[in-house]
Amino acid sequence: MQQLRYPRLVIAALCLSFILWQSTPAYTAFPAAGMPLKYKDYNIVLVSFDAMQARHIHALGYPKAITPTIDAMAKDGFNFTQMISVASWTVPASMTWFTGAYPSEHRLLNKFVVYDPPTEKIANLKQLAPGIVTLAEVLKENGYATGGFTGDAGVAGVFGYKQGFDVYFDDAKFGDMEQSIPRALTWVTEQKDKKFFLFLHGYDSHGQCIPAGDLDRRFVSPSYHGKYTGSKEEQEALREEGLANGAINLNDEDVAFWRAIYDEKINRADSRFKKFLDDMDALGLTGRTLFVLTSDHGTEVYEHKRFDHGFSLYDELIHVPLIIKLPEHNLRGTTIPHQVSSIDVMPTVLDLLDVQVSEQMKKQLRGSSLVPAMRGEAIDQDAYSETDYRLYTFKRSLRTPDGWKFIYTMESKKKELYNLNVDPGETKNLIESETRRAYELEQKLFAHFADIGHDLTKKQWKTGLSPVYPSQAKGWKKP
Secondary structure: HHHHHHHHHHHHHHHHHHHHHEEEEEEEOOOOOOOOOOOHHHHHHEEEEEOOOHHHHHOOOOOOOOHHHHHHHHHHEEEEEEEEEOOOHHHHHHHHHHHHHOHHHHHOOOOEEEEEOEEEEEHHHHHOOOOOOHHHHHHHHHOOOOEEEOOOOHHHHHHHHEEEEEEEEEEOOOOOOHHHHHHHHHHHHHHOOOEEEEEEEEEEOOOOOOOOOOOOOOOOOOOOOOOOOOOOOHHHHHHHHHHOOOOOOOOOHHHHHHHHHHHHHHHHHHHHHHHHHHHHHHHHOOHHHHEEEEEEOOEEOOOOEEEEOOOOHHHHHEEEEEEEEOOOOOOOOEEEEEEEEHHHHHHHHHHHOOOOOHHHHHHHOOOOOOOHHOOOOOOOOEHHHEHHHOOOOOOEEEEOOOOEEOOOOOOOOOOEEEEEEOOOOOOOOOOOOOHHHHHHHHHHHHHHHHOOOOOOHHHOOOOOOOOHHHHHHHOOOOO
């Protein structure tokens, strides 16, 4: 009887995914139509809820109301329901917000540029792409105080994330907002009479982050008596097993347990963020501050029989939230269902703040401002994503605005094609039956990378070892 549970679990997940895909609300009224949407010299807060999958957010259709604070921000702001990240893990994805460039361009692809013990060279933006200017640097040049308060790990300052920041906190590895928020508020209080740019980040939703006092299992079924506790050690073991074997096998109860743990972590992050907003309001800053809420990537909780992120480009890893809340009480409740990309974040922030962009900066910015979409203009753009995760795999993808997804694995030349309109769970590869469409999307994918200076056909794609965690290099021997 246990074997019969797997199909029901898969069918239920697919049905939920289909509902979330199809139930994207139509445009509400656009109170911003005709308005300039310029906020020169206002504060800006960029919030990264690390590893927060879009499908687990109530404002994006998740049936469980586990994100009341984020939902309220969406209700009062601009809710982009089809936001696609350029990468599926923290190191390359987050740097795109700060550079407006694709990972292939800023080149912060892994934690190491060289990993050949005893030679280990840490990746660093300034060394990899010395001509790139960061968002923090631009705003600092325009008179902003700049502060970053993070959970370290993939956004550690050593990689170049602190470039342009006056203050950058990264002392708590896989730290949650319980660590970053109090420090951010102390800094904000000191800057309250100035204009400031704050980057607020936490690993609350990440598998390697466990809250102080441990998990309370608030969403776990009381009837669960399986072997798992939700520890980071268990999560890491499941991640590595999936990488080694291509898949893991869990029963329905265990999958439900892990998804309940994920919901608890998201719920905790949402609650912590509410305190931050309350304190910002108490400081009298809400009325002159723009908020940009997003995530660097999602994470897989057994959707494709694996755990974690980075190793693929399925939607559970690259479909993320984007909510922009502007300090005007009449700009409320606008849902934008058109597809956008995380490459658009930096140009959007600069546009909203009315920061003049140099000709050189215009060449660097690959995305487009989303302000026209916020005014009600229809946008119609492809979204490109990539991952060179740990040198374990090299993948590139194209997601079209009409719901087609093409994924190409460079080292194996494997091709995948999905129709997200009828198969949002990406379970049926149509590469054999939709040959013409697959060919056209493949050509467009390769042309995109050629346009940004990366001919994918001329490089050898050799897998190797570039660890993120020390455990991944255990037993390593020089070839």
